[in-house]
Amino acid sequence: MVTFSRNRQEVSFLSRDKLAIIPLGGMGEIGKNMTAVRYGENILLIDCGLMFPEEEMLGIDVVIPDITYLLENRDCVRGIVLTHGHEDHIGALPFVLKQLNVPVYGTRLTLGLLQGKLKEHGLNGVQLQVVKPRDAVHIGPFRVEFIRVSHSIPDAVAIAVHTPVGVLVHTGDFKIDQTPVDGQVTDFCRLAQLGERGVLVLMSDSTNVERPGYTMSERVVGATFDETFRQARERIIVATFASNVHRLQQAIATARRYDRKVAVVGRSMVNVLSVAQELGYIEVPDGTLIELDEANRLPKNKVVLLSTGSQGEPMSALTRMAMCDHRQVEIIPGDTIIISATPIPGNEKLVARIIDQLFKQGAHVIYEKVSGIHVSGHPSQEELKLMINLVRPRFFVPVHGEHRMLIKHAELARGMGIPPENIFVLENGQVLEFNRKGGRIAGRVTAGRVLVDGLGVGDVGNIVLRDRKQLSQDGILIVVVTIDRESGQVIAGPDIVSRGFVYVRESEQLMEDAREKVKCALVKCTGNGVSEWAAIKSQVRDTLGKYLFEKTRRRPMILPIIMEV
């Protein structure tokens, strides 16, 4: 094994080698994590995630990183290594692999979850290589090592990239769980060994840097489940993240302890559970899992439902139940519903509304205000400090966070004794280069967001979004007029049709007056000999827009269409 002592690392700096770290996603945002590591003509990618759209990205399904830089350097890309199986780390792969056919390395569960996605996208022939913690693989000039960490999904790893310039450690998403459900503790020893031998740069998870202290162990949730199950007299419904296999494991074990059967509701929950079961990441005692219709026939106090929808997602199982819109499950007064999650920022109101609906139907709902019903999968400040003290990096780059979190994480690292000039808060696309003098920001490559809407990848841009925004606020008025090509005279119309503007039946007078305004504008145009369509359209838009704003204080989109016969 090639390792780099502090001295050798110094030596490497004397060579003319350069190592570049280029974040293509995940900086200044939670989502679409993707980092390129470049040495000469070799690029290694760490993760390839998606992001869920911001509120103003109307109609957008998901957001993926802009990979222009990779496509321009496609011959250099040697492979993609994955830290774990969450959407924000693997979700962009189906899109990226269509354009870039390179091998993908990950642990068994991570690749198991990925395979389902690739199948849905009809992608065959992707080279997937399974690795285990403590494995090392050679990818181009890089020696890549996988190191176990705890997270809210099993089989998560940190990644150490041994390069000719030095060792890069990327934590992936992690927490320090001293009592993980599967007993697989973070590999402190290997991290410490790397630290002892000299690490050039540490890239570390910033999600929870605003929280002091330690993140609680996943086992705490098990204890809360136990207490809640013990008190419940009727049916129990547990809603949580489908991918949190350890939480599903704890719910199943608790159900078993209280002599209840478990049925699963929601497509993603069924999928994850079947992959996890098949690969041996979850232990389900024989006869515990039953079908939903069987569950509906059992006495209420013998049943636990595991459900999706802990984020109040509009189409999810729990939302449908709450809205009395689920085909198979109906909320019954006396149900105990455990929402084992905290709302992701932006989902607070969705979740609150679901809880309200469930209460209205007579359910007893246990949600985030109850301590121990959910724990985070990310490290709080003391865990972040431990990571820095284990790895003892020369340079530090906070990752996986909105800008203020990266700043706070940088401050924390400074407090740990890393000199400010060795800490880099990066933006997506910035090139952080290490040469003999140290590290510096050496430039910028194309990076950004690609919006996915239905089958369209990148065909919705700012203009379309701006139009959707205007349409959503005040609707649209379409003004159609047919003009005789020869005479330039109006021979039909103007007709006005509106959508999303006013309730027409109550505003007949307004619409009639609007039509008159347009007529006048047209007469003025044709009278003044204006025959250019563009000028006529602009005149109609101005006149009508002014009139409507005066009458309604609204600014609908106005779309004049001229037909020539």
Next chain:
Amino acid sequence: MVTFSRNRQEVSFLSRDKLAIIPLGGMGEIGKNMTAVRYGENILLIDCGLMFPEEEMLGIDVVIPDITYLLENRDCVRGIVLTHGHEDHIGALPFVLKQLNVPVYGTRLTLGLLQGKLKEHGLNGVQLQVVKPRDAVHIGPFRVEFIRVSHSIPDAVAIAVHTPVGVLVHTGDFKIDQTPVDGQVTDFCRLAQLGERGVLVLMSDSTNVERPGYTMSERVVGATFDETFRQARERIIVATFASNVHRLQQAIATARRYDRKVAVVGRSMVNVLSVAQELGYIEVPDGTLIELDEANRLPKNKVVLLSTGSQGEPMSALTRMAMCDHRQVEIIPGDTIIISATPIPGNEKLVARIIDQLFKQGAHVIYEKVSGIHVSGHPSQEELKLMINLVRPRFFVPVHGEHRMLIKHAELARGMGIPPENIFVLENGQVLEFNRKGGRIAGRVTAGRVLVDGLGVGDVGNIVLRDRKQLSQDGILIVVVTIDRESGQVIAGPDIVSRGFVYVRESEQLMEDAREKVKCALVKCTGNGVSEWAAIKSQVRDTLGKYLFEKTRRRPMILPIIMEV
């Protein structure tokens, strides 16, 4: 003074009098608080607030209560009493007073703030009657008493309505602040006296019922200001709610202590401060307040700016500063920015984005993760218990909360010994009637939401919102065709225009193919002798919709327009 001892209250129940409480807003929601109290042919209203629109109410400015019931009983309405000057308690008055000219009673600051609003709406001649805490006024058969409480705005009162059937106490919004900034403590004595003599029903604020313990005193924020101001080396910007006069007072006092001048940014902050100053609710030492341009000329460490925008509102002063879009204030590296607020549910992402932007510009931002930078104006569980123990009501109605909060507050009251059959969790419009037997839900009146969009009050309903929703997700395609009236033949078009669907320049082929599909559909129609417009339109919509979904997995609105010449 007419009061009711427990015995006399019992007597009143033997009479045939009925008292009804009818919430017209504020149940199952935070906002548009409004309660009708009816005795015979007399209606008294408590508060008249607005609500800010939910996310799915696209383009809506504000939401106000449906007052159909009041308009149907307009001769019975005797007056409106106000608990305090927040928007969710007075904001609907300009709309309601246009339809219902009745006297309005409130404390000085409350009416001072209201007057500004009425002026903006061009409402003159409203009868405003100023009251003081411990005042009592006769309104129809009711004797209405105003009782001081603490809240996040000065001059807040609870209301006791003495009726022939018994005493109703409505807390308004309150907290138990033992050390309020203005020294005006909640009137424990009067609440306890009423309790001692017998209260029929208590209606109490449920906003913070999910929080155990006590809400911290407003003075805690003063201490945090002091600590922060002491450490700041350059300019300080404090963003908070304009209406929190005590917080403004503390910021101004702290500025003074550290020898800084104060300038105010943001229209609502300027307005509130001027009203509060004029009415003597805030003490500003001479020479402390300066104009913004003067502030810009002073050394940075001599300046504090008080700003709006603590909720990340898109048009607010702080947002404009963060986005480098403010005419007069530019963020400078070294600025200390205090966001003295927690995001209202739904605003979390807006606020986070502003904080990120401020960090990017080199500011040092102190926000909700710092303890003591904000305290709530609503009571936590122990304060709610104190209120119940002071007032000792026979019946209990939780108000001012989403449904789950009302339920939790009902549970809390039960835990205090109020029998379950004496606790009512109501919905807007439900009539809670008290007769000799006790209380019961006796019916329902019209209640609901009226949407205000620009000048339109109630002209945007579900159809318009549904259209806006569809437009916002996938945009619109308009298909125009001109048909000869005689022959039924197409003589111009079909033309297709789209907005918010795809970026047209990149999708020319798609649009061309779509046009061909429409042509075929039209030929089929005219070929089959279909000449009804409705049938042709529906054929175009179906064909095109199917084609586009297949190609893009999107469902834009499709609007066929036929012109006849």
